Amino acid sequence: MGFEPVIGLEVHAQLLTASKLFCGCPAKFGGEPNTQVCPVCLGMPGTLPVLNAKAVDYAVKMALAVGCKVNEKSVFARKNYFYPDLPKGYQISQYNEPLAVAGHLDIETTAGTKRIGITRIHMEEDAGKLLHDAAGGAGYSFVDLNRAGTPLIEIVTEPDIRSPDEAVAYLKSLREILVYLGICDGNMEEGSFRCDANVSVRPAGAEKFGTRAELKNINSFKFVKDAIAYEIERQIGVNENGGLVKQETRLFDSVKGVTVSMRSKEEAHDYRYFPEPDLPPLIVDAAHVEKLKTTLPELPQAKRERFVSNYGIPAYDAGVLTSSKDLAGYYEEAVKLGAEPKTASNWVMGTVLMLLNEKGIDVKDSPVKPPAVAKIIEMVKAGVVSSTAAKEVFAEMFSTGKAPEEIVKSKGLTQLSNETDIAAMIDAVIKANPDNLAKYKSGKDKLFGFFVGEVMKAAKGKANPAVVNRILKEKLSS
Amino acid sequence: MDLTALTLHELTDKLRKKEVSSVELTNAFLKRISQVEDKVNAYVTISPDEALKAAKDADARLADGVNLTPLTGVPVSVKDIFCTKGVRTTCSSKILENFIPPFDATAVKKLKDAGAVILGKNNMDEFAMGSSTENSAFFPTKNPWALDRVPGGSSGGSAASVAAGECAASIGTDTGGSIRQPASCCGVVGMKPTYGRVSRYGMIAFASSLDQAGPITKDVLDAALMLTAIAGRDPLDATSIDSPVPDYAAGLKGGIKGLRAGIPKEYFIEGMDFEVSSAVSKAIETLKKLGAEIVPVTLPNTEYAVSVYYLVATAEASSNLARFDGVKYGLRQDGGNLIEMYKNTRDAGFGPEVKRRIMLGTYSLSAGYYDAYYKKASQVRTLIGRDFDAAFKKCDVIVTPTAPTAAFKIGEKTQDPLTMYLSDIFTISCNLAGIPGASIPCGFTKDMLPIGLQILGKRLDETTVLKTAFAYEEAAGWSKKRAQL
Structure with missing residues (x-):
């Protein structure tokens, strides 16, 4: 029974x-x-x-x-x-x-x-x-x-x-x-x-x-x-x-x-x-x-539903973000400053929460404020900095409180997006690897990754991957 | 001239005319206390140092002539149920024998603010439970009119101190008659105001829904002056009434022509003490002569009042007295464990009447008995209140005897609690209904024992009660008599 x-x-x-x-x-x-x-x-x-x-x-x-x-x-x-x-x-x-x-x-x-x-x-x-x-x-x-x-x-x-x-x-x-x-x-x-x-x-x-x-x-x-x-x-x-x-x-x-x-x-x-x-x-x-009813704040459930419908983020994200009023406010401020909602959600749930938890800091005392989050998202989007480098920049912002632009500059993390420069690097890599070029052309598509890696190595990791991908694809297929 | 025989308002006059200083007056009362206190035992604690300091302050105030009240410089006493900052407050109980409060009761603070000089703390029945002051854990107080008799209770020390000239006036508390019945026994004026008229803050609780502080004085004008000083809304007491305090003294004059005085037939019963009933009947005749209209009224639930009272009051008391547990202040008798410590402390700290009432109250609140006892009593209490509402549609005041007999002999009723409880048969309903009531002297027995007349009024209509009492007092003159010691 x-x-x-x-x-x-x-x-x-x-x-x-x-x-x-x-x-x-x-x-x-x-x-x-x-x-x-x-x-x-x-x-x-x-x-x-x-x-x-x-x-x-x-x-x-x-x-x-x-x-x-x-x-x-x-x-x-x-x-x-x-x-x-x-x-x-x-x-x-x-x-x-x-x-x-x-x-x-x-x-x-x-x-x-x-x-x-x-x-x-x-x-x-x-x-x-x-x-x-x-x-x-x-x-x-x-x-x-x-x-x-x-x-x-x-x-x-x-x-x-x-x-x-x-x-x-x-x-x-x-x-x-x-x-x-x-x-x-x-x-x-x-x-x-x-x-x-x-x-x-x-x-x-x-x-x-x-x-x-x-x-x-x-x-x-x-x-x-x-x-x-x-x-x-x-x-x-x-x-x-x-x-x-x-x-x-x-x-x-x-x-x-x-x-x-x-x-x-x-x-x-x-x-x-x-x-x-x-x-x-x-x-x-x-x-x-x-x-008293008029003084009630928006309650968690209503906020979750609104985040899903207004920002188009998954229910899971909305749940994490609204787990505290302060965190929800933090996220929402970044979004209102122009950050793409899902990207902002990834940032807040990922890097921001991880660093806060690591240091045991409450979100309202976070050394990095929402405008800085919005800024770094914007910089990634504009190709100023790679998303990998952005994480490094953010950690630095977190521990020093410095502005993202300043960190990118002083650490030399600015992404290389200039097409002519990138094209020159690609040419050099292709020239140096004739065997692999031949293999690629004979159908070994997987070697594309090898070429990207070589270009990035030459660019010391600073080349904009999207630009590298696009130009490399053109050159390899020509 | 014997200053201690004078009324409060007579002393106020002398102070204002600079015929006497507050320090002189205080010394005169302290001397009187030293002369008669052996016989009367009205005080648990006498505080001459504090009194003389207050008197000096009062003299300075009188010299400046600013911020004077009728109480400025006048020596008074306070029932030992009121917390007094820095002065031992025992409630006449072993459990608080050495308790020194860090604060003043609001009524005490108001007396002090008015400039009154507090001579000491009056004896009482332990935790205000009793009608003879024999339940004091320390000693019984004697009736100044006959030292082998009780002064009534529970405010017996207050009433006796006033009657014996050991203070100009006093304040007591009344849960079921504890101001009026001793006033009656001691031939003085006692007034229980409307429930909530005087703050209960700092007044050690017996039955919270019934307790009320009020004056015990030599005459009606004194009662009015004292009440004006202590009444009023107190932010520290959520049950205090938010209603302006009239100048009660100003409302005394003008006579009672046309006043409707209700006489409830339930208070004039077969087998009542003849001397009491004839004195009260004569008093009613006097009221009639003064122009009052005598109206028969009925209070049909009167017969339940004592039973209701002993369920409600003891229930509240059983809870109110739980704080005396030996943990924080007061007496502690150690034991092998916590429960033993509680038991030892409360066994040693409380007297038999207090224990009896704690047990009664605990019982009436217990699971399975609550509905039949406490709840039923609360319902009947409502009916008793409605009786008064109905009666007061036909009359302005209700006039009855204060107590069924004059003061009884010390020891006469101590073995029979039920007979003792009946001492309050005429005073209890007033507390259950929350209305004001006064007792004023209305004659003497052939043995020269005072008899009291009770005047009950509508809620918050102390003025009419006092006005009726004042008119009667002027006509009858009993208040001028002083006990000879």
Whole structure:
């Protein structure tokens, strides 16, 4: 009997607001422990939360980007549990009445486009961090509350995902949108984009869902894929051996590549949610939502489609180029300056990305700007420099920041295109190789390459290949 | 002349006329405290250094004659539930016994900005949970009118300090009657404003949707002056109301001719304490003589108020008090592991009534019980609010007794929490509805124990409540009586 996996994802995305969700402390990552704190985010007695309006706007933008309905009224609720990184003993979140519901995200799968339903998006505050085994703290854990109170949105999917690859495709696409909107840096390592997965399996064709396990600690795309794949196999194994999958929370052990039980359903917390009495219901009126809608940038999918139709580049190219808003902008600027779109795409996806990746530089900090890219493409097209030499020129531009014309000149890379000069070189080569000329004339076409090579050798590689080819062909056939 | 027996506004006059300085006044109150505090125990912390410094500042301000308020230079006290920067704030709990806040509650800041001198922090029922101040983790406060009796609670220290002349006025908090019931017991004026009228920032939360700060004073004009000083929208409290603060003192005069005073039949029940009911009946007669129209009204859901209150308030409290976990501040009792540390800390830090309410609240929010308890209580709470909306279509204020009895004996009810809970039977609905309510003295029992009259008003209509109280006070004169210690 075959089994079908059913997967739902919960993503926590940290919003890029300057300050925390309920107080004025900076929300930035890092900092010496407990330096970005105040009485409110320390949970001091008598302190009260005040909602950050910017965070609401960011959350609404995300809701709109994935087609959610933004609820005019949503309600904050307290999620009660004890843990040292949670200063108030409860997390302010949203429960029964979230900010937004009923959205979707289309992903590309091997079987074509697939729509993943988004159940809800709600806002909540993050907890602090515990530092275990810190120096000088034998037997103690330290609490760093810098992160406590930073704004998060939680994005929950319908159980629409059917494979680890779909899960990864969804996450990549979701992350891309968050970054495009400029509301999240998408950094999985620093925890600003985190994922939990609910995984179950059911006999193929069955309608009823199987019992699910919630997977935690899967904070890279690879871990997501590995953890889900492992969990699917594990659950299928349990079923095939006549066992029952237990409802539980499982942690992914990335070293061993396995998931292990963390707590069972019986041990699960009763969070005792109730409406947060310190905050009035959040009202986001329709006019404000409309206003935010006008501020949305072009989203990745729309941009991809436009690149294909406007620039006539392959879908693959469009996908790579739009993987970040900055890269897409870089490419588009070069094209607008006159570079032929496919040539520009080859340059950006090839030489530019290779050099950036090699040096670990972000595209927006690239030492070579789009006008220089357009220039070098133009120089190749005009025959000023060969495409091989152009790569060398570009690398030089990258490391020195010099203009392409300057490099071509100083390195003597200017291409020889003068027909008279080239014709003279060709004559000399033909004269020096009478045997090969005879063989060529008797039908050994392949020797054409030999003659090109000899001419190029004579020209020290600087002759324009198109011109060499054309004149050589004329002379050899005469 | 005994300056400490005077009202706040009388002292303001003396300060303005330079008959006395704020430092002299502060010293007079500190002396009074040293004389009577052994008997009354109204303060958890007395802060003479801070007080005298504030008094010097106030004297400079009075000398300049600029930026003066009626509170400038006047010594007041503050319930120990309000955070005071640099001054220990305990909430009368072991768990905060050594807690020194790095910030001022907004109400405290407003008092300081107005130029008031804060003498110290008043005793209370631990975390404001109680009706007698016997639940203080440190000591019970005594009623200045009869030292073997309770001052009421939870703001018992505030009410007793005012009644004993240990301050000119005080601020307390009221979640289910904690300003009005002790005011009633101690023969002083207490006012719980509309929910959200005074910022809750820095006021240690008991039940966030019910808590409200307000004045406890010797007379109605003082209450109006204090309320004007502490009320207003606070950007640090999202539930504070964004509505201009009227000059409440200016609104007192003019009498109550034509005012419609509603009398809810549910508050005048069989078996009620005779001395209380007759004093309240006489007070209603006085209102009538002053020109008020007496209107019978009905508040049919009154009988559910205590039950609703003890579900909603304890639910919120169970969550609000979770932060006292030994991790960041306050008491910590170590344990073999994290859970043990939590348990040891909270076991040692909280008193029995606080533990009882945390358990009750935790239970009512638990999975499987939420709908039957917390949710149902919230729904009935809405109905109680609607009762008042309907009643206030027929009247301008509602008049009732503040408490079913005068002050009871210390120890009389400590063994029976349910009987203790009924002390608030007349005051709780006001908090559930979020409306303003005041208690003013309306007579004495034959044992010379004060009796309180409760006046409830429409949302944000403190002015009419105070105006009614003022007219009654002028006619009846009870507020002029002082406890003899």
